[in-house]
Amino acid sequence: MAAIEPSNFASADQAESEFYRAFQAHDLTAMMAVWSDEDDIVCIHPQGPRLEGLTQIRESWTQILQNSPPMRFRLTEQRRIDGDSIAIRYVNENIYLANDKEPQFTIHATNVYRRTNKGWRIILHHASPTPETLLNLQQKQPEDEETDAEVTVH
Numbered sequence: 001m002a003a004i005e006p007s008n009f010a011s012a013d014q015a016e017s018e019f020y021r022a023f024q025a026h027d028l029t030a031m032m033a034v035w036s037d038e039d040d041i042v043c044i045h046p047q048g049p050r051l052e053g054l055t056q057i058r059e060s061w062t063q064i065l066q067n068s069p070p071m072r073f074r075l076t077e078q079r080r081i082d083g084d085s086i087a088i089r090y091v092n093e094n095i096y097l098a099n100d101k102e103p104q105f106t107i108h109a110t111n112v113y114r115r116t117n118k119g120w121r122i123i124l125h126h127a128s129p130t131p132e133t134l135l136n137l138q139q140k141q142p143e144d145e146e147t148d149a150e151v152t153v154h
Helices: 012-025 028-034 053-067 131-148
Strands: 042-044 050-052 071-082 086-097 105-116 119-129
Touching: 012 028, 012 071, 012 086, 012 105, 012 119, 028 053, 042 053, 050 053, 105 131, 119 131
Parallel strands: 042 119
Antiparallel strands: 042 050, 071 086, 086 105, 105 119
16 A cells, blocks of 8 residues: 555545554655644554644554564555544454464554544544453463563554
8 A cells, every 4th residue: 555645635544544554664754644733633542542632642652663674554444523623432452473374463443534624634542451461461471471572553
């Protein structure tokens, strides 16, 4: 999937497609092009603190994209609310690492998009592991503690 020019996010759907394309491609420039440049943006990564503003959000995505293994997303259980200037997407992010045939993690995510004079932009990404993902991670922790400690998935 080719990157969409930032000025061409004619819909929240286009912005969301580019958000996940940039995430999979580990493309920080494309990721940040999807985010609004206004001060009231928020990002909460799984089990992470509330990040506010472009600087904190850019720093978090820099770390995630530099330290994450190759991954693919399959979105399921998608729900949507569409308005004239705000769009909300609720999804399950099924995350596949490398060439895995089964997802390694499932994350509940809420993405909120605002229509701006520059097109649709994300203003909130809130992600939380499913209870099953948390349990799986806790069960893996003792044996994988040393090898996986440096890997950030989301």
